[in-house]
Amino acid sequence: MIEIERYYMLLHPRPAYVIGSGKWSEKINFMAASWVSPIAEEPPLVGVAIDVESYTHELIERYQQYTINVVDKRHINRIYAVGSVSGREFDKTKVFIPAKGSLIDAPIVKDAIGVLECVVENNVEAEDVTLFIGRVVRAAADPHYFNKRKGWNVADNPIPLHNWGRGFYTVGMFKIADKNKP
Numbered sequence: 516m517i518e519i520e521r522y523y524m525l526l527h528p529r530p531a532y533v534i535g536s537g538k539w540s541e542k543i544n545f546m547a548a549s550w551v552s553p554i555a556e557e558p559p560l561v562g563v564a565i566d567v568e569s570y571t572h573e574l575i576e577r578y579q580q581y582t583i584n585v586v587d588k589r590h591i592n593r594i595y596a597v598g599s600v601s602g603r604e605f606d607k608t609k610v611f612i613p614a615k616g617s618l619i620d621a622p623i624v625k626d627a628i629g630v631l632e633c634v635v636e637n638n639v640e641a642e643d644v645t646l647f648i649g650r651v652v653r654a655a656a657d658p659h660y661f662n663k664r665k666g667w668n669v670a671d672n673p674i675p676l677h678n679w680g681r682g683f684y685t686v687g688m689f690k691i692a693d694k695n696k697p
């Protein structure tokens with residue numbers, strides 16, 4: 516075993532998503548995020564860990580809403596682009612085309628293959644990050660990629676996985692675990 520300083524590297528690769536924040540017709544923004552997790556099924560809660568210095572943090576605090584967008588792995592360069600510059604300096608709706616959320620005012624990515632629309636219900640503050648816990652008010656996916664019963668079409672796993680910095684994985688091997696055979 517080797518000792519590891521950045522503990523979270525053990526928890527990667529993780530799916531990389533695009534967080535939409537702000538309010539349609541006022542200010543909107545997109546950023547990449549991989550520290551995203553389901554938290555509860557009933558009520559449907561999800562958590563996103565957002566750097567306190569990001570523009571996204573400022574917008575989620577202000578409007579109390581956000582979206583989690585799943586984009587196809589073909590867009591890794593774009594995901595990296597919205598994850599490496601701040602919306603304070605650059606209009607990231609030039610990277611992903613925005614559309615208005617259906618039930619909330621935060622933007623969604625027009626070409627997303629899946630989207631969660633969330634309303635902040637609670638948060639946990641750490642020094643450098645806030646975990647915004649959101650209630651999922653809408654979950655929708657492109658049926659070409661997603662099956663209601665089986666989930667993502669993993670034969671051609673569309674979800675990009677983030678390892679660190681500019682490092683991503685794009686392919687996965689789908690295996691069904693044997694029953695009762697450790």
Ligand SMILES: Cc1cc2nc3c(=O)[nH]c(=O)nc-3n(C[C@H](O)[C@H](O)[C@H](O)COP(=O)(O)O)c2cc1C
Nearest residue numbers: 546547548549550565566569570571598600601602
């Ligand atoms: C693939 C990827 C995943 C990221 N995951 C997170 C994350 O989970 N939380 C976070 O605060 N920043 C994360 N970042 C960094 C932010 O996306 C980055 O700081 C961004 O520039 C913030 O933009 P904003 O100031 O417009 O909100 C990630 C970056 C990349 C490239």
